Amino acid sequence: xxxxxxxxxxxxxxxxxxxxxxxxxxxxxxxxxxxxxxxxxxxxxxxxxxxxxxxxxxxxxxxxxxxxxxxxxxxxxxxxxxxxxxxxxxxxxxxxxxxxxxxxxxxxxxxxxxxxxxxxxxxxxxxxxxxxxxxxxxxxxxxxxxxxxxxxxxxxxxxxxxxxxxxxxxxxxxxxxxxxxxxxxxxxxxxxxxxxxxxxxxxxxxxxxxxxxxxxxxxxxxxxxxxxxxxxxxxxxxxxxxxxxxxxxxxxxxxxxxxxxxxxxxxxxx
Amino acid sequence: xxxxxxxxxxxxxxxxxxxxxxxxxxxxxxxxxxxxxxxxxxxxxxxxxxxxxxxxxxxxxxxxxxxxxxxxxxx
Numbered sequence: 001x002x003x004x005x006x007x008x009x010x011x012x013x014x015x016x017x018x019x020x021x022x023x024x025x026x027x028x029x030x031x032x033x034x035x036x037x038x039x040x041x042x043x044x045x046x047x048x049x050x051x052x053x054x055x056x057x058x059x060x061x062x063x064x065x066x067x068x069x070x071x072x073x074x075x076x077x078x079x080x081x082x083x084x085x086x087x088x089x090x091x092x093x094x095x096x097x098x099x100x101x102x103x104x105x106x107x108x109x110x111x112x113x114x115x116x117x118x119x120x121x122x123x124x125x126x127x128x129x130x131x132x133x134x135x136x137x138x139x140x141x142x143x144x145x146x147x148x149x150x151x152x153x154x155x156x157x158x159x160x161x162x163x164x165x166x167x168x169x170x171x172x173x174x175x176x177x178x179x180x181x182x183x184x185x186x187x188x189x190x191x192x193x194x195x196x197x198x199x200x201x202x203x204x205x206x207x208x209x210x211x212x213x214x215x216x217x218x219x220x221x222x223x224x225x226x227x228x229x230x231x232x233x234x235x236x237x238x239x240x241x242x243x244x245x246x247x248x249x250x251x252x253x254x255x256x257x258x259x260x261x262x263x264x265x266x267x268x269x270x
Numbered sequence: 271x272x273x274x275x276x277x278x279x280x281x282x283x284x285x286x287x288x289x290x291x292x293x294x295x296x297x298x299x300x301x302x303x304x305x306x307x308x309x310x311x312x313x314x315x316x317x318x319x320x321x322x323x324x325x326x327x328x329x330x331x332x333x334x335x336x337x338x339x340x341x342x343x344x345x
Binding site for chain 1: 309310312314317318319320321322323324337339340341342343344345
C-alpha cells in the first residue's frame with residue numbers, strides 16, 4: 001500500500017495528527033505484518049488495538065478454546081463462544097469491526113516448524129508479540145525471533161506483577177547489549193507464577209497489553225527508542241520500574257545460539 | 271556517604287530496604303543470606319539487569335541499589 005484512501009484519512013486522522021507519525025507512520029502501520037502468539041488476556045487487547053490502528057495483516061496463534069473463566073479479561077469473547085477456538089472467535093470479532101484487514105489463524109501450539117513456515121509467507125518481516133502464558137513457549141518465541149532477526153514485543157503478567165520489553169533482533173548492535181529473554185530468564189528458570197495459579201485483575205492485563213500494542217506501533221512507526229528496557233508494573237501501587245537488560249555472555253540463544261529439543265517443549269500458548 | 275567500614279561492612283539497598291552486609295559479598299551469596307529465592311528470579315543492580323551467570327562474580331558495592339524480583343509468564 002503506497003497511499004491512503006479518503007476514508008483512511010478520516011478513520012486514522014487522530015493517529016496521523018501526531019507530529020512524529022503522520023501519513024508515513026500510518027502507512028507503515030498498514031504495511032507491517034504482525035504475529036500475535038497467545039490470544040488470551042494479553043493477546044485479545046493487543047490484537048484489538050493493532051487491528052483498530054490499521055494493521056492489515058495479522059497472524060493469530062493459539063490452540064486454546066474459550067472458557068468461562070476467560071471472560072473477565074478476554075474481551076473479544078462472549079459467553080456464547082465457550083468451547084470454540086479462541087483464534088476463530090477473535091478473527092470473527094475483529095473482522096466484523098475492521099473488515100478491511102486480513103487475519104490468518106493457527107489453532108495449534110506454536111512450534112519452530114510452524115513458525116518457520118508461517119514467517120515465509122510474509123514479504124516484510126513481521127513484528128512478533130509474545131502474549132503467551134508459559135515459559136517454554138516464551139523461550140521458543142524468543143529463540144525464533146533471534147533466529148529470524150525479528151522484533152519481539154514481550155508482555156507478561158501474573159497477580160499484580162506485569163513485565164514488558166521490546167528487543168529488535170534485526171539490529172545486532174542493539175541486542176548485543178540488551179541480550180534476549182533467555183539472558184533475562186535462562187532456560188532452566190522455574191516460573192511458578194501464572195494467571196491460573198496466582199490470579200489476575202482484568203484491567204491490569206489490559207495495561208500490559210496496551211503497552212505492548214503501543215510499543216509495537218511505535219516500533220513500526222520508527223519512533224520507539226526504549227529497546228532492551230525491561231518495564232515492570234506493580235498493579236497494586238501503580239508503580240512502574242525500569243531496568244536496562246543486558247546480554248548474558250553464556251546465553252544459549254543469542255550468544256552461543258545452539259538449538260536443542262529442550263526449547264521445543266511448547267504447550268499452552270495463552 | 272556510605273563506604274566500607276573498618277570491619278568490612280557495606281551498606282546497600284535491597285528491594286528498597288537499607289541493609290548492611292559484609293564487603294566482597296557477591297549477588298548469589300546476597301540472595302542466600304537474605305533468604306531470597308535463587309531460582310525464578312532476576313536481579314537488577316543500579317538499573318541494569320545482571321544475568322544469572324554473573325551472580326557469582328558480581329560483588330556488591332557500597333550504596334548499590336539492588337532489586338530482586340520474580341519472573342512472571344502469565345498472559
